Amino acid sequence: MSFVEQQPIQKAADPSGGANQVRVRAYNERLVLSLVRRHGSLPKSEIAKRSGLTPQTVSVIMRSLEKDGLLLKGTPQKGKVGQPSVPMSLKPDGAYSVGxxxxxxxxxxxxxxxxxxxxxxxxSTYQYPLPQDILKFADAGIKQLCQHFSSKQRSRISGIGVSMPFELWNWAEKINAPxxxxxxxxxxxxKVELSSLFSYPIFIQNDATAACGAELVFGHGLELSDFVYFFIGTFVGGGIVLNHSVYSGxxxxxxxxxxxxxxxxxGKITTLIDHASIFTLEKKLQSEGIDRSPLWHSAKAWDGLGIFLDDWIExxxxxxxxAIVASCAVIDFEAAIIDGAFPSQIRHRIVEAIKIELESLDTRGLNSPNVLEGIVGHNARVIGGACQPLLSKFLLNQNVLFKEMT
Structure with a gap:
């Protein structure tokens, strides 16, 4: 089935439905872990204020999470009055994930x-991806990455998150693949084939959406509640964050x-892929007889491309x-974040050029968003893949709003 094929409309869950004790506890545990992750470390009193939970409930949850090896107790901090507060943070070896x-x-x-x-x-690099080759790489590679893990560490692997373009077969012509x-x-x-090799839960997500998730969890998402995100890879893609959560549609x-x-x-109508993707630079280099392999063999080896790179950035x-203006005409985004599979200096040049271009566009009636460089960088897609099991097992779907302090 095509990933973009119309799906039957699913009946929404009845919002009036209640939650049993197990579900409430699981929700509250995720809420505490999500708050701690977002703020780095928090004492019990702060978690209670930000979550709306009672101090007694927070104490019970934190003791349980500490016992499970998910929270780490910090050094007590003395205040002006009362008992010293003890900040709690995520325990690094509390969970692992593969992307x-x-x-x-x-x-x-x-x-x-x-x-x-x-x-x-x-x-692993190649001219074009084939499923059996990727499966062999995943099988051998995951075993190699985890070869020194103890049985206890292996038991803490939350799953394997796969980030990949949907409908790869539709892009054969553009990447010169048979x-x-x-x-x-x-x-x-x-997913089925990978599940036959490993017992861990498997998660599949569009690669650019996964990169957006990485920026949410480890980048600007720590400070922004909503943003539009563009990732420039072989083809441009992106994602949307609303209420501290990736909106995938x-x-x-x-x-x-x-x-x-x-x-x-x-004046011809084309698509954003045809203008803001690395493959367009690759095609130009190929037509000029310039080695294009550094573009996708190494994100660091972009030196010496001269005017061809300058024209592509412009x-x-x-x-x-x-595209940013069009997106903000639909949703009033706080920021637009740009990242991609290229060196950080290229990202910086693109962002600065976008800011100049925005000044020439008619944005009357719009609040222009801040244009920011992505923090995660060229590894955002694979890090985003690794985020999926952790988000699924431990963290809150943040479309349910946090009761944050202002």
Whole structure:
């Protein structure tokens, strides 16, 4: 089934439905863990104020989470009055997660701890991705990353999060891949095949949406409640964050952005993919007889591309500025965040060029968002994949608003 095929409308759960004790406890535990993650560390009194839970309830939850090895007790902090407060933080080895990014030119595997810190990473590059090759890489790579784990550490692996482009077979022409070989993805259920190799829960998400999730959990999401996010890879994509939560939409394609209509210099209607993607720079280099492999073999090796890179940055910024304005005309975003599979200095140049382009556009009636560089960087897609099991098992769906202090 196509990922963008119309899905039957599901009946929403009755919002008046109650919650039993187990569900309430699980919700409150996730709420506490989410607050601690977002703020780094918090004492019991602060958690009670921010969550609306009673101090007694928070004490019980924190003792339980500490016993389970998920929270770590800090050094008592003396205040002006009363007992010293004890800040609690996430215990780094309380949980682990594996991320797998399947890209058009390379695949990455990463093992992270509960704080999202990278414990190991592997990369495989290729001309184009084939399902069986990716599966072999995942099988051998995950075993290699976890080979020194004890049985206790293995038991704390929350799952494997896969970030990948939807409908890979539709992009064969643009990445110069044989259509008959890319068609192998059409009926290949990667989740089922990976589940046959590992007993951990498997999560699948669009790669750019996963990158957006990484920025939410480990980047600007710590300070922003909503933003529109663009990730420039082989093809441009992105995501939407509302109320501290990634909004993926009914079929998981919200914020994809690549198919967004764009107008080229001749007035022809094209798509954002055709103007703000690395493959357009790759095509130009190929036509000029310049080695293009550094673009997707190494995010650091972009030196020496000269005027071709300058032109690409200018064109990319022009079209992203228009896409930002179009997005903000629908939702009043606080910020627009730009990241991609390139060196940090390239990201900086694109963001500065976007700010200049925005000044030339008619934005009357709109509150122009802050345009910011992504914090997570070129690894955002694989880190976003690794986020999925942790979010699913431990953290709160933050569409349910936190009762935050102002």
């Amino acid at each position: 797998l990014k399947i890209g058009r030119r390379s695949a990455d595997l990463v093992l992270v701890d509960f704080l999202g810190r990278e414990l190991g990473k592997l990369t 259509q008959n070989e890319m068609d192998a993805w059409r009926n290949f259920d990667f 009914r079929t998981g394609n919200a914020g994809v952005f690549g198919p967004m209509p764009a107008i080229d210099e001749n 064109n990319t910024a022009r079209h992203l500025a228009r």
